[in-house]
Amino acid sequence: MASLRKAVAAIVLAHVAPVVYSQTLVIDNTTVSANESTVAPAAASVDAGITNSTADLFEGETLQLTEAVLANLTDLELSNVTLFSFQNESDLAQNLSKRSLSGLCKTYPDDPYWPFPSTWGLFNVLLGGGLIQTVPYAASCYDSFGNRNTSKCDFITNNWINASIYHTEDPTSVNAVLFQGATCMPPAFVPSKSGCTVGGYPTYSVSVRNVAQIQLAVNFARNLNLRLVIKNTGHDFSAKSVGMGALSLWTHNLKDIRFFKNYRQGRYNGPAFKLGVGVQAFEAYEAARKNNVTIVGGEGRTVGVMGGYLLGGGHSPLSSLYGMAADQVLSMEVVLADGRFVTASETSYPDLFWALRGGGGSTFGIVTSVVIKAYPKIKVTTMTYVLATGPTVTSVQFWAALRAFFDGFITYTDAGNYEYFRIMKVGNDQYSSDMGPWFAPGMSKSQLEALVTPLFSRFKELGVEVNPVYTEYDDFYDAWHASFPVEPWGSNAIRQASRLFPKSNWQDAAKLNATFDVIKNVVEEGAYVVAFNIAAAPKTGYPDNAVNPAWRDTVMHAIMVSTWDTTKTDRDIKAASDRLTFGWMQRWRDVSPGAGAYMSEADYIEPDFTQAFFGSKYPRLYQIKQRYDPFGVFYAHTAVGSEDWKMSEMILGNLPSQNNQFGFSYQHEGHA
Structure with a gap:
């Protein structure tokens, strides 16, 4: 690694054809290719001991952009090297206004200040060949990008909705394609479309392998006023990982995992993991099983658990026992908007550490790894059943049985349980609700049976019979893997919204009646509901962090879904969207005033999102945002500080489009 300190001794740029470069670098007089399999040329190996890190840095984290590296590049007289320099407080505000047509918008491809091809070429060389020009995931279905391939298109079409694992392996594909513009979906989903365009996907992506690449990209975007987005896996209802004309940082490949059997930090002493931000749920849980421990993560298999999931709070099948995923964090490594790489913990950048744990992704910095608590191995019992109308169950009986289930929500979460269930209309006055699963961590089969005996006794009194299936597992991983299949992905005919219903609604008979009625009514009118009986205020307590206070009072997180036929008119589709x-949703808000919603699974145009997603913590979060990112380098829809910007175009008249020519204009007084 020592020789890497001389990695920037020489970088040769040989211009061939319009935008093709021969990329080489010299390390200790040895010439090697500068590509994604080599270390980024603009990096130096930094001794982990000189940082405030609470755990040894991963190898990719020791490769950093430094002032010394920048000085070496300047000595080589490479043009435009200043575009990669760290933030200079004295001239940034002055220069920012000169880098777009109006001085108020981000710089976009049609802007004269957009980087020349040669500048992108230099950027790619400094990255070590990590720059990717976007070709949409479904481009093989069209002639637009010259890569039409029928067999590949058939595979993508067959796996578009029900195989998110393939989308997460693509640099730009995201779940919320509606807000991207749905500009390149397989023809089977958009039969009227004759071509494929980049649309709201970023123009370029950086396939991140080390910290230096992130720093180069952050500095480049900040100094040129480019829109910067971050994609880990692309799981988000609000399309935070896309943006027309943006530069994207694809952190999916930061997958290092390190286990500490005995980890000491502050008041914590116990097992812990350090996980790269690209580690997905299935990888994290496999590592925990291998080391005979349990960690808190989500139910979705392909979600990047150390990315936006954790940064947004992160609810879990274990939340009723251990709290939110953000509650488990001991420290984080993060690249800030000024390009510096720091450790955030209780003793280092404590305000940033507070904000990152629940204040939302793509907001305060780019996290590269997280140290989290681990817990002892835990047994789990699950139970499934289907409650449905039919020959012997009327709709009146169905709703009465479902209400009996609702009545026990506080009891179940007090026992540490988590129920994941769906409610849907399946025909004229016909309904179904499947429990899939009832998740009881720490319980044996007999203990769970005892807990639910009063419920099933009530079912029988109502004349309703279900056939519960119990399964007892020795380990969390086995229960999780058997219970939660790969999640669906990428429909352009769907919108979702959610609400965190407070415990107080269950402690007052009139409020509970009203709550159940609005759930029932929207299902009767065609809404599809996915809900979780969950509480995130464990008896053992939880830390002071930025997690939405509504999570600490809730006993039900409910998501509603509105769908439509894409062949309908825009007017009909808008009506379906607006109804949501x-x-x-307004009925749900009306029966839970002052409560909130989970930002990662929420209404794209949630009214008063600052209150709904952040509650009383928003003023402090906004102050921290302005302290660390006063010029809006990090922007994401409905993120902290996003109200200072305005998107220029709308979908269906009121849905901010991530596919628009002029982007968003800075509205915050004093920073125009």
Whole structure:
């Protein structure tokens, strides 16, 4: 690694054809290719001991951009090297206004200040060949990018909705394609479309392998006023990982995992993991099983658990026992908007550490790894059943049985349980609700049976019979893997919204009646509901962090879904979309005033999102945002500080489009 300190001794740029470069570097007089399999040329190996890190840095974290590296590049007289320099407080504000047509918008491809091809070429060389020009995932279905391939298109089409694992392996594909513009979906989903365009996907992505690449990209985007987005896996209802004309940082490949059997930090003494931000749920849980421990993560298999999931709070099948995923964090490594790489912990950048744990992704910095608590191995019992109308169950009986289940929500979460269930209309006055699963961590089969005996006794009194299936597992991983299949992905005919219903609604008979009625009513009108009986205020307590206070009071997180036929008119589709936000969801808000919603699974145009997603913590979060990112280098829809910007175009008249020419204009007074 020592020789890497001389990695920037020489970088040769040989211009061939319009935008093709021969990329080489010299390390200790040996010439090697500068590509994604080599270390980024603009990096130096930094001794982990000189940082405030609470755990040894991963190898990719020791490769950093430094002032010394920048000085070496300047000595080589490479053009435009200043574009990669760290933030200079004295001239940034002055220069920012000169780097777009109006001085108020981000710099986009049609702007004269957009980087020349030669500048992108230099950027790619400094990255070590990590720059990717976007070709949408479904481009093989069209002639637009010259890569049409029928067999590949058939595979993508067959796996578009039900195989998120393939989308997460693509640099730009995201779940929320509606807000991207749905500009390149397989023809089977958009039969009227004749071509494929980049649309709201970023123009370029950086396939991140080390910290230096992130720093180069952050500095480049900040100094040129480019829109910068971050994609880990692309799981988010609000399309935070896309943006027309943006530069994207694809952190999916930061997958280092290190286990500490005995980890000491502050008041914590016990097992812990250090996980790269690209580690997905299935990888994290496999590592925990291998080391005979349990960690808190989500139910979705392909979600990047150390990315936006954790940064947004992160609810879990274990939340009723251990709290939110953000509650488990001991420290984080993060690249800030000024390009510096720091450790955030209780003793280092404590305000940033507070904000990162629940304040949302793509907001305060780019996290590269997280140290989290681990717990002893835990047994789990699951139970599934289907409650449905039919020959012997009327709709009146169905709703009465479902209400009996609702009545026990506080009891179940007090026992540490988590129920994941769905409610849907399946025909005229016909309904179904499948429990899949009832998740009881720490319980044996007999203990769970005892807990639910009063419920099933009540079912029988109502004349309703279900056939519960119990399964007892020795380890969390086995229960999780058997219970939660790969999640669906990428429909352009769907919108979702959610609400965190407070415990107080269950402690007052009138409020519970009203709550159940609005759930029932929207299902009767065609909404599909996915819900979780969950509480995130464990008896053992939880840390002071930025997690939405509504999570600490909730006993039900409920998601509603509105769908439509894409062959309908825009007017009909808008009506279905508006009904979600202003009709059905408003009823839910009305019965839970002052509560909130989970930012990662929420209404794209949630009214008063600052209150709904952050509650009383928003003023402090906004102050921290301005302290660490006063010029809006990090922007994401409905993130902290996003209200200072305005998108220029809308979908269906009121859905901010991530596919628009002029981007968003800075509205915050004093920073125009």
